[in-house]
Amino acid sequence: MRRPDKVLFPDDGLTKWDLAGHYAAVAARAVPHLRGRPLMMERYPDGIGDGSSRPLMQKNAPEYFPDWVHRSVQAKEGGEVTHVVCDDAATLVYLADQASITQHRWLSRADRPDHPDLLIFDLDPAEGSGFPDVRWAAARLCELWDELGLPTRLMTTGSRGLHVIVPLDAKEDYDSVRAFARDVAELLTARHPDRLTLEQRKAAREGRVYLDIQRNAYAQTAVAPYSVRARPGAPVATPIGHDELDDPELAPDRWTVTTLPARLDSPDPWSSDRSWRPRSLNPARKRLADLGD
Numbered sequence: 001m002r003r004p005d006k007v008l009f010p011d012d013g014l015t016k017w018d019l020a021g022h023y024a025a026v027a028a029r030a031v032p033h034l035r036g037r038p039l040m041m042e043r044y045p046d047g048i049g050d051g052s053s054r055p056l057m058q059k060n061a062p063e064y065f066p067d068w069v070h071r072s073v074q075a076k077e078g079g080e081v082t083h084v085v086c087d088d089a090a091t092l093v094y095l096a097d098q099a100s101i102t103q104h105r106w107l108s109r110a111d112r113p114d115h116p117d118l119l120i121f122d123l124d125p126a127e128g129s130g131f132p133d134v135r136w137a138a139a140r141l142c143e144l145w146d147e148l149g150l151p152t153r154l155m156t157t158g159s160r161g162l163h164v165i166v167p168l169d170a171k172e173d174y175d176s177v178r179a180f181a182r183d184v185a186e187l188l189t190a191r192h193p194d195r196l197t198l199e200q201r202k203a204a205r206e207g208r209v210y211l212d213i214q215r216n217a218y219a220q221t222a223v224a225p226y227s228v229r230a231r232p233g234a235p236v237a238t239p240i241g242h243d244e245l246d247d248p249e250l251a252p253d254r255w256t257v258t259t260l261p262a263r264l265d266s267p268d269p270w271s272s273d274r275s276w277r278p279r280s281l282n283p284a285r286k287r288l289a290d291l292g293d
Contacts, residue, residue, distance in 0.1 A: 001097045008047040008099060011232045014257060020096040022228060022236075022257045027089035029239075029268055030226040034092070036109040038072050038083035040221045041095060042102035048230045055230060058100075059083060069094060072110035076219065085110055101230045104221035108170065113218070116177050117170040117278060120222050121185070122212035124161045126205050131252060134162050135245045137196055137209040142242060144188055147291060148284040151275040154245070156252045158229035158237040161212075163222065169278040174218045180281055181213040183288055228257055236260050241269035 004017035023030070043056040061071050061084045070085040086092050086103065095103065107116040121141060123134050138154060141164050145152045153165045168177065182198075189196045189211065197208040215222050223229070223237045235253035238260065244250055255263055270276070 006047070006099075008044060008101065009232065009234050010047060010049065012234055012258075014234050016097065016099060018257060019099075019101065019228060019234075020093050022260070023092045023096045023226075024089065025261060025264060026226040027092050029264075030224065031086065031089055031092060033225045034086040034103065034105055036085065036087065036111070037105045038074055038081075038110055038113070039086055039106070039224075040104040041084065041098070041100040042104060042230060043098060043100045044230055045099045047099075048101070048232075053230075055101075066094070074110070074113050074219070083110075102227045103224045104227075105224040106219070106221055107216065108174075108218075112170050114173050115170040116172075116174055116216065117168050118222075119166040119168055119177055119181055120213075120215050121164040121181065122157070122161055122215060122222070123164065124210040124212050126207045126209060127202060129207055129209070131250065132248070133195070133209050134252075135250060137211070138162050138164055139245050140192060140196070141188060141211070142245075144184065148184070148287045150279055150284050151273065151277075152242075153270055153273065153276065154240050154242060155225055156238045156240060156250070156254060157223055158227070158235035158253055158255075159223070159231065160252055162252060163237075167276055167278050169280050172281060174216060177281070178213060178216040180285065180288075181216050183292075185211040185213055187288065187292060226260075229253070234258070238263070239268070239270045244269070 006016045008016055041058045043058055059081045061082050069091050070087050072083050072085045073080050107118040123137050125134050142152050150166050155163045185198055189198055195208055197205050197210055199205050225239050227237045229235050234257040236255045238255045
C-alpha cells in the first residue's frame with residue numbers, strides 16, 4: 001500500500017490504512033453484493049478535506065490497475081467504458097488503496113447489463129425534516145411491497161436517506177422496471193399525499209419525503225452495502241432489519257468506520273431472510289392493478 005498514513009478524513013484522523021482495514025473487515029458481507037457488477041469509484045486522492053472536496057467519480061478502470069482486478073466493458077453513448085468489477089476481498093482493499101472511499105454498484109450484472117436484478121427506492125427526507133419521516137415512509141413502502149408479494153431489504157445510505165431494495169429475475173429491461181417502480185410510487189403517494197411525493201424539485205416537496213426511483217436506469221448506480229461515505233465521521237451504508245425501522249435512534253449515518261465493527265459481531269440482518277430470491281414482476285403487476293382499481 002502506498003502512503004498508508006495518508007489522512008483521508010481530517011476531522012476524524014482516519015487514514016488510508018483505516019479505510020483499507022474497514023473494507024477488509026466487511027469484505028465477507030460486502031463482496032457478494034458487488035460480485036459481477038460494474039462499479040463506479042468515488043475517489044478522493046487528497047482526502048475529503050473539510051467535507052467539500054470534489055471527488056473523482058471514475059467509471060473507467062485505469063490502465064495501471066493490476067490484471068487480477070476484474071473488468072467489464074459496457075456500452076455508453078458514443079463509445080464504451082471499462083468498469084472495475086469487485087469479485088473478491090483483495091480488489092475491495094485495493095480500491096481503498098486507490099482512495100476510492102465509496103463504491104457505487106450497477107443494479108444489473110455485467111453479463112446482462114440491460115436487465116436489472118435489483119429495484120431500488122431511495123427515500124430522501126425533505127429539507128428541515130427529521131429521519132423519523134423516512135422511517136415512516138420506509139414502513140409504508142414495505143407494507144405495499146408486501147401487498148404486491150415482493151420481498152424487500154433495507155439499508156441506511158450513510159448520507160441522508162434510506163434504500164428499499166427488491167430482488168428481480170433480470171428478465172425485464174430498465175424501462176419496464178422503472179415504469180413499474182413509478183406505478184408503485186404513484187399509488188403510495190396517492191395514499192399519503194401529505195407525506196410522500198414524486199416531485200424532484202426540492203422547493204416543491206413541501207416537507208414531504210421524496211420517493212426517488214431514478215436510479216432504476218441503465219448505467220445508473222447506487223451506493224453499495226458497507227461502503228464508506230465521503231462525509232465527516234466516515235459513515236457507512238449499512239444493511240438493517242425491518243424491525244430496526246422502529247428504533248428512534250436509527251439515522252442514515254448511525255454507523256461509521258469507527259462504530260461498525262461492534263455491529264459486525266452480530267448476525268448479518270440480511271442473511272436470515274429466506275424470502276429473498278429473484279422475482280418476476282408479472283404477478284406484482286396484476287396485484288398492483290387490482291389495488292389501483
